Amino acid sequence: MAALSDSLKLAHGPALANRIAKSAMSERLGTREGAVSAELVALYRRWAGSGAGLLITGNVMVDGRSLGETGNVFVQDARDLDGLRAWADAARSAGARVFMQINHPGRQAPRTVSKHIVAPSAVALKGAGPFFATPRALEHREIEEIIARFAETSRIAQQAGFDGVQVHGAHGYLVSQFLSPYTNRRNDAWGGDAARRRRFLIELLRAVRAAVSASFTVGLKLNSADFQRGGFDESESMALLEELDREALDFVEVSGGTYESAKMFEETVPARASSKLREAFFMDYVERARSRIRCPLMLTGGFRTRAGMQDALAGGAVDIVGLARPMAIEPELPKGLLSGARSEALPVRLATGNATLDGLVQGSWYQAQIDRMGHGKEPQPSLPRWRPVLGYLSARRVSPRVPA
Ligand SMILES: Cc1cc2nc3c(=O)[nH]c(=O)nc-3n(C[C@H](O)[C@H](O)[C@H](O)COP(=O)(O)O)c2cc1C
Known part of the structure; x- marks a missing residue:
């Protein structure tokens, strides 16, 4: 029975100091x-001392022409190796391990940020209005090129001193789009049935593994489901886990939702805390997933109490507890949870009652806290929930310069 402070050895790469x-x-x-x-370096120097055994970076894009947001780091060649080294060194400066999350946004790329908006099929985001263009369907050759980009970014991440990469296969980005029958309407080698929809991810994972050494970790973030009609559902997700069990994969982090159904941004409501042990959003799924795949499972979304985290580990379905939003307002929370000095995260309620607005409010509020830490300031839990949204909407958004 694992405890929060137990170390964890992964099949490839170094052990994690705790869960x-x-x-x-x-x-x-x-x-x-x-x-x-x-x-960015200053932010990770701060998080390095958080007590967490593992730091997973925000999504790093594999193609500078296809970004999800302004300010995304992208790694498509080794020109910023020194910067990447400084980032990895800062993150590892107090003993934590650091994995770079690598991503391609596919159709979830705002038109103000990306000129190259591609996806498995030309299916537009619902209700995306003026912000998101209808993507162009990828050609076979381009799909192979993107797979090669994921491999190259991983190779550079290893060269820069990261301990591993995590392929972002969740939240409606490109990998997720290939997996979903709603966004993948192809009828070729990359779509048409569930096995062919899985092919992009399987080939991508093999290419990544082949580009790095045996001491480097390769993980995946995956949706339990997309939570939208016609999307990637639990039965396809479970079948995928069985297929992934045959691959050299070191861990799977479970999440859920997409831009059209932002399940990952729900809030753990304090009033529901009587069912504390079930505070994590995708707990039932992980329990069912446990028998499908042998590699460690990380669960993220909703964990706020030490009791809830301990119970998830004790149940045997969860090997690693993932924390996102609490780390943006209490960067030393893991230390407190591990020592027993803290029993729960600071409660935060930003929900507006409108799902679309919630995504905007949450994203900009937590990003504002992250930005403060990057600039050497303390997070500000009292920050009014609307203030960062107003800043976000009024800021003149400049398109990033992309190297040829
Ligand atoms: C500001 C912000 C940015 C996020 N960016 C990413 C990201 O780059 N990649 C990712 O996989 N998830 C991202 N997430 C989702 C979190 O990793 C996590 O799945 C979600 O917040 C639920 O976990 P929590 O309840 O512990 O916050 C982001 C969340 C927030 C609040």
């Missing part, structure tokens, strides 16, 4: 060239 991981949060602190900034 708490900072889950990925897009920092948006990259330079206009998509390089690592001094603020």
